[in-house]
Amino acid sequence: MKGWREHKGLATALNLENVDTDQLIPARFMSTPRGEGYGSFLLHDMRFSAEGDADPDFPINRYPDVSILVGRRNFGSGSSREAAVYALADFGIRAVIAPSFGDIFASNSVNNGLLPALVSQAHSQELLNILGTGTVELAINIETRTISVDTKSIPFKLSEAWSQKLINGWDDIDLTQQHRPAITAYRARRAKTLPWIIPKVENVE
Template identity: 40%
Template sequence: MHDKTSIEGIAAPLLIDNLDTDQIMPKQFLRTITKEGLDKGVLFDLRFEPDGKPRADFVLNRPEFKDTRILIGGPNFGCGSSREHAVWGLQQLGIEAVIAPSFGEIFFSNALNNRLLVIALEPEQIATLLQELAISNHHLCIDLEKMQLQCGSQTFDFTLAARHKQMIVEGLDMVGATLHMLPQIEAFEAKHDAACGWAKVLPENGEVHA
């Protein structure tokens, strides 16, 4: 697998303050025992009329945003319950990154642990970014190596923890990221055993022999 060094494509504005995970993934779509098909539930009440027809005025239903890969959200994006399905559904819908002034804390962690990039920018930067997107046909490039957003004539820096950057760039899950630290883990175990050799795990029968 090649490293993912950038995320590039259409960025759609979804400027809803306090968009919570219940709105992102309504409860009726949580019954499945697998992750499959969650894309159908993403933002369901915003995307569809009560009779199931797409809402023509909703941003992701507009032709120019058909292949959206990046969302520009409002403050406190992903607040509410801890349902991880909200992240999985966004990814199944083709979303690879969300940019917003702030995020719900649990959603933020769930997203990065599942390799959905979340980027926090100042409100003033978001406003400038939206202006540039309107000029550049909503095209945005996220450079994961430089940790910069590039849109039109503007460049925005962002921060990302080294561990999460590695997970996204190298396509690692939590287990894979942990295994990358195996030499450090083994070194710690060896140091611990040398310092605390007297600490022995009891056998299953509970008997200790000299």
């Protein structure tokens, strides 16, 4: 996964509360190999009629080049399906801005290079007002935890661990590896004080 610090891109509003993972990608599409791409499945049942006709007024149908979504509270609630994040990433979404997220969705997002930018309810509404039904270019900086639009700078929350994962393109194992010296030292101390807990490795001829 490639890391990133800053992103400038078009944003549009998904002015809905409680957008869950089954809406982000309906379960019937999840048997598709990831290599074929999940972008066309993103919000499928909102974007298309039962006959497969695209709704021209749906935000990402109207603006297919957006890379940032601004939503309302409880974005990504529901099941733990990581495919919901795949659908966003494969569509080209780099960040979702909202006042609250489903916990597992937010974790899955970071592990796939997608930023879940947590803003206040007031700042979410301010961005939604700025966007209206159109698009605006936003600049996002992970290091400073800011979203810039025109002369405004809006703060967002992100843990230091998640910030490091996004900036460096790390997964959980990569993050753990940064503590290897401390882990090695701890193991050495335990081996001296409690030698029986360290498994012996036997050579098998």
